[in-house]
Amino acid sequence: MENRTQIEHPHIGTLKKEYLSGKASRREFLRMATLLGMSATAAYAFVGKGGSLVAPAQAAMPKGGTARIAMRVQELSTPHSWNWSVKSNIGRQVLEYLAVTGHDNVTRPHLLSSWEVSEDLRTWTLHVRQGVKWHNGRELTADDVEWNIRHILDEKTGSSVIGLMKGYMLEEYEDESDDSKHTRLWDSNAIEKVDDYTIRLNTKVPQIAVPEHLFHYPFTIMDPEEGGILEVGSNGTGPFQLAELTVGEKAVLTAAPNYWGEGPYLDSLEFIDLGEEASASLSALVSKQVDGMHTADLSVLDTLKDREDVVIHEATTAQTAVARMRVTEKPFDDPRVRKAMRLATDTRKVLEFAYRDRGAPGEHHHVSPVHPEYAELPFMGQDLEKAMSLLAEAGYPDGIDIKLDCKKDPAWELRAVQVMVEQWKGAGIRCEINVMPSAQYWDVWTKTPFGFTQWQHRPLGVMVLGLAYRSGVPWNESAYSNRNSTSS
Numbered sequence: 001m002e003n004r005t006q007i008e009h010p011h012i013g014t015l016k017k018e019y020l021s022g023k024a025s026r027r028e029f030l031r032m033a034t035l036l037g038m039s040a041t042a043a044y045a046f047v048g049k050g051g052s053l054v055a056p057a058q059a060a061m062p063k064g065g066t067a068r069i070a071m072r073v074q075e076l077s078t079p080h081s082w083n084w085s086v087k088s089n090i091g092r093q094v095l096e097y098l099a100v101t102g103h104d105n106v107t108r109p110h111l112l113s114s115w116e117v118s119e120d121l122r123t124w125t126l127h128v129r130q131g132v133k134w135h136n137g138r139e140l141t142a143d144d145v146e147w148n149i150r151h152i153l154d155e156k157t158g159s160s161v162i163g164l165m166k167g168y169m170l171e172e173y174e175d176e177s178d179d180s181k182h183t184r185l186w187d188s189n190a191i192e193k194v195d196d197y198t199i200r201l202n203t204k205v206p207q208i209a210v211p212e213h214l215f216h217y218p219f220t221i222m223d224p225e226e227g228g229i230l231e232v233g234s235n236g237t238g239p240f241q242l243a244e245l246t247v248g249e250k251a252v253l254t255a256a257p258n259y260w261g262e263g264p265y266l267d268s269l270e271f272i273d274l275g276e277e278a279s280a281s282l283s284a285l286v287s288k289q290v291d292g293m294h295t296a297d298l299s300v301l302d303t304l305k306d307r308e309d310v311v312i313h314e315a316t317t318a319q320t321a322v323a324r325m326r327v328t329e330k331p332f333d334d335p336r337v338r339k340a341m342r343l344a345t346d347t348r349k350v351l352e353f354a355y356r357d358r359g360a361p362g363e364h365h366h367v368s369p370v371h372p373e374y375a376e377l378p379f380m381g382q383d384l385e386k387a388m389s390l391l392a393e394a395g396y397p398d399g400i401d402i403k404l405d406c407k408k409d410p411a412w413e414l415r416a417v418q419v420m421v422e423q424w425k426g427a428g429i430r431c432e433i434n435v436m437p438s439a440q441y442w443d444v445w446t447k448t449p450f451g452f453t454q455w456q457h458r459p460l461g462v463m464v465l466g467l468a469y470r471s472g473v474p475w476n477e478s479a480y481s482n483r484n485s486t487s488s
Helices: 012-022 027-035 040-046 085-091 142-153 159-168 280-284 298-305 335-343 348-353 384-393 412-429 437-446 461-469
Strands: 066-070 099-101 106-108 112-117 123-128 168-177 182-185 191-195 197-201 240-248 248-255 268-272 320-325 401-409 429-436 450-455
Touching: 012 027, 027 106, 066 123, 066 280, 106 112, 123 142, 123 348, 142 159, 142 182, 142 197, 159 182, 159 461, 182 401, 240 268, 280 298, 280 437, 320 335, 320 348, 320 412, 335 384, 335 412, 348 412, 384 412, 401 412, 412 429, 412 450, 429 437
Parallel strands: 066 268, 401 429, 401 450
Antiparallel strands: 099 106, 112 123, 123 197, 168 182, 191 197, 240 248, 248 268, 320 450
16 A cells, blocks of 8 residues: 655665666665655566565455464553563554564555655655544544654653664753753654644654664554553554453454454454463464464474474574673673673584574674675684683683573573583683573563573664664663764
């Protein structure tokens, strides 16, 4: 449902020339052209493929029935501050997004019908799709969208979206009353309602990735009248309504009548929490108590592959596990200690033993080979002698004693931690492992001095850097702060 009649952005002509001359890849052209306002259909047509990588026409799909998925069921009440993607797997059935990034890494309008961006990339005009109805029958308008953007950028909300947008939508200021730094919109006109179906974002610096940021999973569009709270019976624009929620047990969603888009094709959708043990989900799937699993731990993968009645869907993503040190805490406040930890680690061996050599070994930075910004650097292998030398220089000639907090779910995370702890012994790094239930870990993950955190896929490396390493944002678990560095 793309309907765009605006004038083509001036830079699209340059992109076309770069693609035809080989300076821009097909992937780069598709991503950049659509961000600049070109429809995905037109972008794919230009590169020689009339269609686009979206779901095929679904008119013939059968309707009715219930799908049951084994997945953790967590507290969902404040979507704009969700900190785990499984929450959005449930919530996004009720609440939708302004834009959606597909598996082809192309971002398309959803609750928006289109967008336009100025030549200097500082003025983004967002057109709200007309005819979208809330479950209660009211039409979605620019007022709803404006409220959501303001709410999600309000530091009191505690949203990780601030990490993405702080650089171009917010400014820091010092509050004399509590002698601390806070954030606010950089200009009173930063968010501007143009008319009933149009919102304009006026940014303080150029930014190309605004549509991609609109699909960060906490950026759901909520009914302002409900104050940013999601509960059973909450209003939404999505294909389902939340009918039942018992944290740690089950979430039940039922088809919403008169949904504005295609579908839904099910009468109901159930997410069933079977705990942290992979074997429990496997048993439920085999015995037909559930129809699918959100993820399959490596410990049960071989069993699943041997079953003819199971289909496994694999995807190459930028999901990354990070053993991170909080740089404000001793002994990690010394960069020599942090480098010693890296040099004491053989990430290839960690991958082999913990993850059965699937994926790619960590390179001690947080940009994945699947990200468009990725640049190959010399690989840092294990060097125990150099690690011990750095520890001695930092004032720890006899090594260090530390503790690493981690989750027991999924099981490969604990295996990875155990492999690293054994490796570190060779450099005089003595590490105690503190295994925590997942819910307990996520309560402290941004505060613990040393933790092992799994970060989900984002389409851009700079999105990860903004979320995880920008000063003063909710998800900066390492407390990294360098006024001389930037990420957009």
